[in-house]
Amino acid sequence: MRLWKLLGVAGLAGVAAGSVVLARNERQRRAYAPDDVRARLHERVAAIEIPATPAPATPAELTAGRTHRLARLFRRG
Template identity: 65%
Template sequence: MRWWKVLGLAGVAGVAATGVVIARAERRRQAYTPDEIRARLRARLEEPSGEPAEPEPKIVGPADRAP
């Protein structure tokens, strides 16, 4: 076989593997009921996040400036 045929077959195999992965993820996503999705979203919302929503502004006054 020529190298371009091998490359073409590898490309076809890659496209097929990607399709399998996408189909599997879609099946897993569609398996949830609407109530399960709501419960998961609410649980995620109630989890504390690692960073604050907005950083507190630092107020610089005359005493903070170097002479």
């Protein structure tokens, strides 16, 4: 019975600690002015690198998987 009480107290302490962390993060988030948030978002978007579009596949690359599958089917039969 004592173990269950200890686990219950530890659970309550964990919930309290989690609540404290969430409350602190919420206060920090609300401390930003709308202009600050907008500026930070613009900085993040500017930092993202957009990958170049890949070159189209050649006909040999497109059929490579198909021939492998066909060869497997013919081996079975």
